[in-house]
Amino acid sequence: MTACVLAVAWAGGAGAADGRTVADPVSEAKKLATPFLPGANDWSCKPGAKHPRPLVLVHGTLSLREEFLLTAPLYKKAGYCLFALDYGREPLTGLLIGGTGPMTESARQLATFVDGVLAATGTRQVDIVGYSQGGVLPRQYMKFEGGARKVHTFVGISPPNHGGRVELLDALLDEQPWLKAMFKGFFDPLNKFGDKLPVPCRACTDQLAGSGFMHRLNQGGDTVPGVSYTVIVSKRDAFLGRYQDHFLKGPNVHNIVLSDICPLRFPGHLAMMHDAVAARLALNALDPAHAVKPSC
Template identity: 55%
Template sequence: MIISALRARPRAALRVSRLARSLALGLAALSLPLAASTPASATVHSPAYAARSAQDPVSDAKRLATPNLAGANDWSCRPSAQHPRPLILVHGTIADGSVWAKTAPQYKKAGHCVFSLDYGKGGGVLGLFLGGTAPIANSAKQLRVFVDGVLAATGASQVDIVGHSQGGMMPRQYMKFEGGTPKVHTLVGLGPSNHGSQSPVVAGLLKDQPWLAALLNLLGTTVSDLTCPACGEQTAGSAFLTKLNEGGDTLPGVSYTVIATRYDLGITPYNGQYLRGPEVSNILLQDICPWNLATHATLDEDPLALRLALNALDPEHAVKPVC
């Protein structure tokens, strides 16, 4: 099962190999139940971390930064006149910032100061090695720390955000409940879970990302509310999403773009990803290129989605997409 899944998807092998290094070091020493607490060595990703003193916001942000991601997290980068806001890339559920390995250099090449964080690691074995699993409200606090550090480092007053899946929705929690609205100019969501999934999120991810099924089989574990609180919170009608969307999907002063694919199995139905309100552009890839076959798992690196995201970030210099 593992071998066939990895052959089916080269990027899966890369993801699993990265995780395997951590697993080899960690699992041998762990005899923890799935609901065990995160060890002290991982407290930089814990909810408590977000409440730390912000006397040195840049140092705090650097602790959350995705390590060794080409094209990202150059803390000496200063935004240009054409791209005056730093760009923050926000990964999705059961993932980390390495998902931007192909596209972070492309955003940088387009002239953006690019930053990426790893957020949402929590309790249990699954949460020790994979991000985007902790309660979303806690992850939004980590995003607050990261944004404040990026702004302090670059001297900018606002950021732009491109997020995949949970990463396209969680910034709305940050803006609404963590004081982030005036600090965000543009939010681009790639397959964002704005109104949740009618089917269980994990079931959709397992269909769409065979590498994940292989990894869970390797771990001998399953995903539950203990190992992935964020998964349950992204189910349509959850208490979390009800509170987030209460009073309207959008906030004044922020530009929103949602990029969806008809072949999304992770967040269903795909049109439930759309936002309603002013300053919103909802785009279906197949309306532009009918034969585009991007899935939920590949939206973060799909060339058409990348072009549309770049256009949303810089509409004055938009380039017509090529199928």
């Protein structure tokens, strides 16, 4: 039997989000893998008894593939088969950044990636840790793209679950002046746009409170049955709105405020992507039977 036929015959039914069979789901997933991330995307990895499900990392908006550089080795060291998705690259900005495309399309990319991970590892479910937009996108995947039965545990770090209250693009660029300068050189060589940069970011619009995307995602409840949810936030993470807006409601939901665990810890939104305590809390949510008290 050829490798192609084996891929199609894989138990669990590898298929595209619209129900079409994908002849080689692993090859399609590899096209979406984050390159050069230490410990991630070893397609020969097979989960062991300690962690029987592969772990998928999902980055945020304006991604330069840096979100998990410091924390991915922690997940790998814990013994996970680790995979990381690189999604949402638009034609104009894709050479520089990811996470800017429409979130409905990005959720379909996540569906393709997870199917490939499941096929490669021979498993039926994954766990997911997502940062910022990556903490919302899997909810779209689970609710509308057939992902609910394929996800066991989902951890969102600083996810704008009910939409941000400020313009996301401006807020992100204001917190990263070096990135703003890079965009200015890329989009505005003649300096004719002033402070408003014409950076295409449809995902930024999707993440605004009251957007059509947010309305559809949260209509009828925040969660889907059968998935364990954990949300990890910082009280200082306010540029997307009130930190309480990140919380989820529903069964099997655990909302954690970082300063409730470590009273003097108030990282901002961007700092949360590298925060060791947030990563430790994520690991505890993934494996509560072997939880370790974070070092503050």
